[in-house]
Amino acid sequence: MVYFVSAVASPILGYVVDRTGWNVFWVFIATLGTIGAHSLLAFTYLDPYYAIVLLGLAYSMCASALWPMISLVVPEYQLGSAYGVAQALQNLGLAVSTQLAGVVVDAGGYLLLEMFFLGWLFVALIVTLVMWIHDTRNTGILNMTVAQRDLYEIQKSPSMQQVLITEDVLDAASNELNEPQSEQDIRTDISPSWEKLIYLPTSTEL
Structure with a gap:
């Protein structure tokens, strides 16, 4: 049931993340949602389907x-290795936690199992908060909005700055060419914008 909900919700929520950014914030909200779902299963008699739907949305x-945060902090040429390591660690965690869950159920039943899950979820919540604080004290890129992240990438890349400057100059020159000019102006004058195009600054000069 969790995966059925996830199959429908993942593209929608992925679009929300793409449009807003704030990756760490959404991970924090997802962790809170997962805590809420397991709390419903452990401490209430509410229909379990509600908790399962919430769990699917949080997942x-x-x-x-x-997962997109990996690409924000790892160089592009190392992304394959980074995702491979992350997937391996996730699979290791799933394998170990499944075995531990069986031991916990045999020892104390399903209420103890939910407490086991909740304990690890609170650990995850603390880790998310630590990551959020650490990111805020440094570049802040993991929790930027999309617009802030684009601006950060432009400021970090001199070559991108040169591209933007060139585009601005071309736009200005195009506008000046569209303005009415006398025959004398066309023969003798060079517009200021076209003079800028004669020499473009290099990335080191920027």
Whole structure:
């Protein structure tokens, strides 16, 4: 049931993350949602389907916000290795936690199992907060909006600055060419914008 909900919700929530940014914030919200779902299963008699739907939504949000963060902090030429290591660690965690869950159920039943899950979820919540604080004290790129992240990438890349400057100059020159000019102006004058195009600054000069 969790994966059925996730199959529907993942593209939608992924689009939300793409449009807003704030990846760490969404991971934090997803962790809170997962805590809420397991709390419903452990401490209430509410229909379990409500908790399962909430769990599926939280799972989708966490996956949509968490995995893209790797590409924000790892160089492009190392992304394959980074995702491979992350997937290996996730699979290791799933394998170990499944075995531990069986031991916990045999020892104390399903209420103790939910407490086991909740304990690890609170650990995840603390880790998310630590990551959020650490990111805020440094570049802040993991929790930027999309617009802030684009601006950060432009400021970090001199070559991108040169491209933007060139585009601005071309736009200005094009506008000046569209303005009415006398025959004398056309023969003798060079517009200021075209003079700028004669020499473009290099990335080191920027």
